[in-house]
Amino acid sequence: MEKLRIAHIVGTPLFGGPDSLILSLFEQLDRSRFELFLIFIQGKHTINQLLVEKVRALGMTASSIATRGKINPVALNKIISFKRKNRIDILHSHGYKADVLAFLASRISPAKLVSTLHGWTERSARLKYYKRIDLTVVKNFDHLIAVSRPILEELLAAGISSSLITLVPNSIDITRLTERQTDVPSLKAGLGLNGSGPLIGMVGRLDKEKNPDLLLAALPRLAEEFPALRCLFLGEGALRGELEARAAELGVDSIAIFPGYREDVRDIIPLLEVVIFPSWREGIPIALLESMALKRSVIATRVGGMPDVLLDGENGYLINPGDTKELFRKVSHLLKDRNLRKFLGENAAALVRKDYSSRRMVNQIRGVYENLTQK
Numbered sequence: 001m002e003k004l005r006i007a008h009i010v011g012t013p014l015f016g017g018p019d020s021l022i023l024s025l026f027e028q029l030d031r032s033r034f035e036l037f038l039i040f041i042q043g044k045h046t047i048n049q050l051l052v053e054k055v056r057a058l059g060m061t062a063s064s065i066a067t068r069g070k071i072n073p074v075a076l077n078k079i080i081s082f083k084r085k086n087r088i089d090i091l092h093s094h095g096y097k098a099d100v101l102a103f104l105a106s107r108i109s110p111a112k113l114v115s116t117l118h119g120w121t122e123r124s125a126r127l128k129y130y131k132r133i134d135l136t137v138v139k140n141f142d143h144l145i146a147v148s149r150p151i152l153e154e155l156l157a158a159g160i161s162s163s164l165i166t167l168v169p170n171s172i173d174i175t176r177l178t179e180r181q182t183d184v185p186s187l188k189a190g191l192g193l194n195g196s197g198p199l200i201g202m203v204g205r206l207d208k209e210k211n212p213d214l215l216l217a218a219l220p221r222l223a224e225e226f227p228a229l230r231c232l233f234l235g236e237g238a239l240r241g242e243l244e245a246r247a248a249e250l251g252v253d254s255i256a257i258f259p260g261y262r263e264d265v266r267d268i269i270p271l272l273e274v275v276i277f278p279s280w281r282e283g284i285p286i287a288l289l290e291s292m293a294l295k296r297s298v299i300a301t302r303v304g305g306m307p308d309v310l311l312d313g314e315n316g317y318l319i320n321p322g323d324t325k326e327l328f329r330k331v332s333h334l335l336k337d338r339n340l341r342k343f344l345g346e347n348a349a350a351l352v353r354k355d356y357s358s359r360r361m362v363n364q365i366r367g368v369y370e371n372l373t374q375k
Contacts, residue, residue, distance in 0.1 A: 003035045004369055006090045007083065009098040011041030011067075014236060014261055015050040016205070017170060017286040018094045018118050021147075023054055024173055024358040029366060037086055038062035039079055041098060047236060047261060061086065067097075079105045090114055090369060096134035103137050112372045113141040116168075117151050119283040119304065121209050143368055148283040148305025166368055169305065170284040171361035174353060177293050182267040191259055191268070197228025198335050200274040203265060203287035206237030206258075211301075211321070214278035216243060218328045219252040225332055229255055234268060236261040270294050273341060274334050280321055282306055284356075292316070293352040295345035297334050299327065309356070315347035 008022050026036050038055045042064050055062040063082055067075035079101055083091065092114040093102040099115050106113055115138050120131040135158045138144055144165045146152035152167050193199065200222075204210040212233055223229055233243065233256060240258060247256040262268060265287070269275065275291040275298050282304035289309070291298050298316035300306040310316040317334070319326040334341055 003033060004090065004373060005035045005037070005086060005088050006092055006369065007037040007039055007086065007088045008092045008094065009039045009041065009079070009102050010051070010094040011043055011046070011097055012051070012095070013043070013045045014047040015263070017283075018116070019051040020172070020286050021116070021170065021358075021361070022051065022094065024171070025362055025365060026055055026058055026060060027173075028358065028362045034366075034369070036060055037082075037088065039082060040064045041075065041101070042066045043097075044068045050263065076101060076104055080109050083109050083111060090372065092116070094118060096120070096130045096137075099134055099137050099141075103140060114143050114145065114368060114372070115141050116145040116147065117155065118147055119151055119281065121207075121281070142372055145365065145368065149308055150304050151283060166364065168361055168364045169308070169356060170286055170289060171356045171358045172286060172289045172293060172352070173358040174293055177266055177290060182270075184271070187264075187267060188271065191232070192257060193230060193271075195228055195230075197230060198226050198273050199230050199232065199271055200276065200331060200335075201232030201234055201268075201272045202276045202278060203234045203269065203291065204277065204279070204285065206233060206235050206239045206243060208239065209279060209281050210235075210237075211278045211280050212239065212243055213246065214322060214324060214327060215276050216246055216250065216252070216256060217324045218331065219247075219255055220250050221328050222331060223252055223255050226335060229335075231256050232268065232272065233258050234262055234265055266290060266294075269296060272296055274299060274331055276327065276331070277301065277306065278321075278327065279303055279306075284309055289352050289356050292345075292348035295342075295349045297341040297344045298348060299330050299334075309351070310348075311351075314344075315351055316344055 010018055012019055040052045052062045052064050065075050065078045088111055090112045091102040093099045094116050102113055121127050145168045147170045155165055202215050206212050247253040269291050275296045277288055277300035279301055284305035300310050301321040302318045303321055310318055312318040317330045
């Protein structure tokens, strides 16, 4: 049987959730049945192209195509040439720009179209407009994959038939977490963590959608109650400078630590007593699943797909978005109760092992590919 040739198109500013899922497919899909390719769209906000490096390290083909601002014909022509040269059967896109490019390329050089919808950022009128464009474009795709139930509901509300959508929740490769070995003293020293006070933090982009300011606003009261407390903001983003200045204004600049983007974030998460996800909007963050798998106590806002994963009081805590007082109370409660942290962490890890393994995700997407080529 001839291999199915599938090209993933993505353009993320740095290695994040979508990149992790794509990498799992490249690592785990049967190479005797599928041949995978990567087209990486490099934009003006691209911080790194780790996905390109990781795919090439697997011995697979990855092409980086620069495109700045609006969709441009040069990038489109390069995608079409790549598609023809490699005889691609399926274009699998991630994100609105990739969706538009895949759609336009398929009009000129036909291919089956699949998109994974990871969610939309709506922090400005421009981004809301892009979301409307994306929902219009993906109506022409052969199949859509929603990574959380709220995204599935948005696709249905846009008039897309349920027969064209598969719910495939975000998942993680648990073996990648359990096999890690870390020099903890060196790691702490590199982060500037001296002393043995409690350590909390968030993992995610430093932008309005992720709402890191909620955690920052809770720090003054937490610092009063736990004088040796330190808080890591693990991520990079447009708000970093503002957050650092705000920390100084609040008098917590010695407590709030901004390490920037860290590829070793999975080594750092186990150092945290409590991991906070204060977002205004979310799907199911990969970092949330990783924190749960690593038996951390997790607090997240009641948005997106996070309530599907976190059962309040059973394997973590949910708070209302934007509620600083509630966040303070929950963090304080967890830091005072080691047994409770252990209870929540054990339950969280059990759920992720049961329902959110990357093997299940890979099998579901394999089924999508095979069903498309049988039509």
